[in-house]
Amino acid sequence: MEQLLLHLRNLGFTEMESKIMVELATKGEASGYEVAKQLGVSRSNVYAALQRLTQQGYVRCGEGEPARYSVLDPEELATMISGRVQASLAYMESEMPRGGPVSPSFYNIEGDRNMLGALIRQLNLAEKEIVVDVWREEASLLRNELEQAELRGVKLLWAFDGGNAAPAPYPVWPPLGGKPRRGGGRKFSFVIDRSWCMLGMRYEDGTAQAVVTEHEVLIELLLNHFSQEMVLFELEEDMGPELTKRYGERYSRIYSKYVMHDKDTDEPGKDQAE
Structure with a gap:
């Protein structure tokens, strides 16, 4: 579990987002209240993280009251993350300013x-x-x-x-x-x-x-x-x-x-x- 959370953080997710994604993947779907209770953290922090993840497309929000959330399948999640990382890397490589010569150090x-x-x-x-x-x-x-x-x-x-x-x-x-x-x-x-x-x-x-x-x-x-x-x-x-x-x-x-x-x-x- 700790290794999975570490790699999710390496991919740019916060610790809270990483824990929420793993919890949703484990349960299949859950409400914000259920996630907060399981993780032992405040509901406001969980709902804020869920909103970010939903806006970015990593988490789906179902209809109903209360709303229930689910995370993308691992393969779909990996494809989405990989595409965004590769796009960012390509942009950085082409647009990063190149300064003058640097003395060997x-x-x-x-x-x-x-x-x-x-x-x-x-x-x-x-x-x-x-x-x-x-x-x-x-x-x-x-x-x-x-x-x-x-x-x-x-x-x-x-x-x-x-x-x-x-x-x-x-x-x-x-x-x-x-x-x-x-x-x-x-x-x-x-x-x-x-x-x-x-x-x-x-x-x-x-x-x-x-x-x-x-x-x-x-x-x-x-x-x-x-x-x-x-x-x-x-x-x-x-x-x-x-x-x-x-x-x-x-x-x-x-x-x-x-x-x-x-x-x-x-x-x-x-x-x-x-």
Whole structure:
């Protein structure tokens, strides 16, 4: 019930209108007095909402005294709402003023639902290319949108981490000053049409944080990182035994050579980049 009321509110109905429509759909028909009594609210508020819904065509008012009201069948209601929403969207798209150029900026997104919603909207707008660096858990949540993009002819470039794979080729930089790092998170990044990107972290408790931007510098950094990961992966696949034979244990330390370890942590050593 709460989910239904939430979606009705998302479609533009007030909380009172939503409850009245559900009540009428449950009963088939009812008077304003009966609806008010069932909902435990004032008759004046119910009659005002019923008048609005009747004028908009979502509710029918029968003849008689007292008047009895009924809501449209779900299919008819959905068709009417969809038509009006599509008409409003089309008008907004064509008539909304378009200002001058806007400098690329960064904005933060908090919350799993908000992050996934923003990402899904952008994936549905993709025209040419989607570059994905993501864990399989997050990819599974977006499977439908990614499959639809491929069907539209959008090129997908993937980098997956399934959780049981070998450690990433890049070292993890420790936090400075001994500040604790929040654990249990999975990083992800998406670059869409080389003009929009999202970079963030999703945690086991369902929380998420992400940065979204169209700034060309961050887009280029993410694309370069993706390319380097893929190149290194293929080199290790093709030359793994040779690399191990030539470098031995030193091979596993090459990347960490360029990490600045914090002197105040338990991490070893000092600045090793020379």
